[in-house]
Amino acid sequence: MSVEVAGLGRAKAEGPLKLAVPRGTLLEETLDALDSIGIDTAAVRGESRSLIFPGKEVTLVTMRPTDVPTYVEAGAADVGITGKDVLLEQGDRIVYELLDLGYGRCRMVLAGRKGDKRLGESQRRLGMMRIATKYPRTAERHFETTGRQVEVIEVKGSIELAPLTGLADGIVDLVATGRTLEENDLEVREEIVECTARFVANRVAHKLRAAEVDELTAKLREASAR
C-alpha cells in the first residue's frame, strides 16, 4: 500500500543508538557538538584506525558523509549527521531530517571563469550549457526549475579543472570560503542553496526508539542554539 519500496536493509535495534558520524570537513564540529551534549568523543579524536567506537548511550560509527544517508536509511545506523548537500543529492533516500545543526555552513553555487562569457554565450548560441559537478542531481534540478537546458557532466576529482580545460562552461559546486574558486580564477555566478549539517534518523528507529531519538534531538537543538 505504501508507494516506496526500498531495499531489504536490516539492523538490530538493541543496545546503544548507533550514530553515523561524518569524516572529513564536518568531523571536527560534529565531535565538538557531541562533546557539548556529553557524548565522549576522545576515542574518535585519537589515533585509532577503528571505524566503530562503542559508548554507553551512543555508539559512534564513522564514515564518509555521502554514506550517512545510506546507512541511516537501511537502519545500519539509527541516527546520523551529514551535510544538507548530501541529503539534497540523495533526496530519494528515506530518512527523517530532524534538525539543522547550523555548522558546516557553505553554499552550493554555479561558478564560471572570471570575465569569461562562455556560460552566457553557450546558453544563447547553443541553447545549452555544459556543467561539471559532483552533484549531478542537485545541478539538474536547479536548471530544470529555472527553465534552462544543460548537459551535466559528472566528475569525481578536482572540479575546478573542468572549466579551465574546456571540459565544461561552468561548474556547480559547494563553496565554503571561496578560496579554491579564487585560486583557480573562478567566480560565483549564481547561488543555488545554502547548506549546513543536519541530524537525521532512520524511519523505524524514529518510531521504535522515540524517547532516545527525541532526547538526542532536544540536546542537540539546545546545543546548536547556544
Added chain:
Amino acid sequence: MIHPIPPGTRDILPDEMRELRRLHLAMIDVFEERGYGEVSTPAIEYDEVLARGDGRTADSAHRFFDERGDLLALRSDMTVPIARLVASRFAKAAMPLRLCYLANAFRAVRPQRGQMREFAQAGVELIGAPAPQGTVEVVEVLEATLDAAGLDRAVIGLGDADLYRQLLAELGVDGEAREAILGRLAAHDLVGLEVELAALEGVEDAQVATCAALSQLRGGREVLEQARALGGEAVERATARIGATFAALEERGVADRVQIDLGLLRDLGYYSGAILEVYDPALGHVLGGGGRYDRLLERFGIDLPAAGFALYLERVHVAQMEEEPGGGEGS
C-alpha cells in the same frame, strides 16, 4: 549462459520458496479463520480504471497498449483493484464484506537501490465497516498475522490521514503552500517543514510551532493529551478519532503494540481517517501499512466505508529470519 531479467525482478529458488510458502499459508490461515475470503484479480487492468482509484499515485510505472490499442497498466497495489472488484461483483452483497489476498504488484524502481519492481503483498480489505469498529477489526487481524509470522516484537503505528489537511484548512493555508507543507511532511523533512511554515503569511508563530511539534508526537495514550494541549479544532477532531479507535483497541485488549503517531502520513491519496504503519525492531524498513479509505469506493460508484492493510511478504520474511536466535546466521 546468463540471460538477464529486468532490474528489480528476481527468481525465487526452492529453499526460499519453501519458507515463503509456509509464511504465506500461515498468513492466509489467519485471514480465513477470521472470515476473510481470498480473491485474485488480474495483474493487468485498464489504466483508466486504476487511475479512478488514485490518479496521482496509481500512476502505474508499467503501461502498454494491447492489440486493440487500449491502454493497459500493471497494478501498483491491491486496494484499488479490490475496490473495482467490490463495485462490480459485490455491490448488492451483505456487508461487511471480508476479502484477503496474496498478490504481486509492480512499481517503478530507482537504479541501484535494491528496490523491487515486482513484489508480493499479503493483506485484507474490510468493506462496509465504519470507524472505529472496522479499524479495530483490521488491527486485530494485523496483530494476529504478525504473531503467526513470529514477529511478536512488531509495532503498529496509528495515525490520522486527515489531521494535516484539516489543520492547514483551519489555518487558511491552501494552494502551493499547502502542497509544499504536505510534501515536506511526507518527505519527513522537519527542517524544511519549519522553513515552509515560517514563510507563511498570516500564520502565528504558535501555530507554526503546533504543526512542527505535532509531527513529532508518538507514543502511548499520553500523546493525545500532549496534542490537545497544542490546541485547535483540527487537532481536537483528529485526536478524538484516534482516541476512539485506541479506546476500542484497549477494550479488545489489543492496544499494547499500537503506537499512536501524529506524524504519520501515508503517501497514497485515497486514505482518510486512521492510517497504519508496521515496524519490527529487527528491520530498518517499514513492513507494511494500511488504514481507512472511506471515500475510495465512492469513486467506483458505491459509497461504503472501508479499511485494510498490506504487508510486504519478502520484508516480513527478512524480519522473521532476523528475529530468530542468532539473527538467522546459520540456523
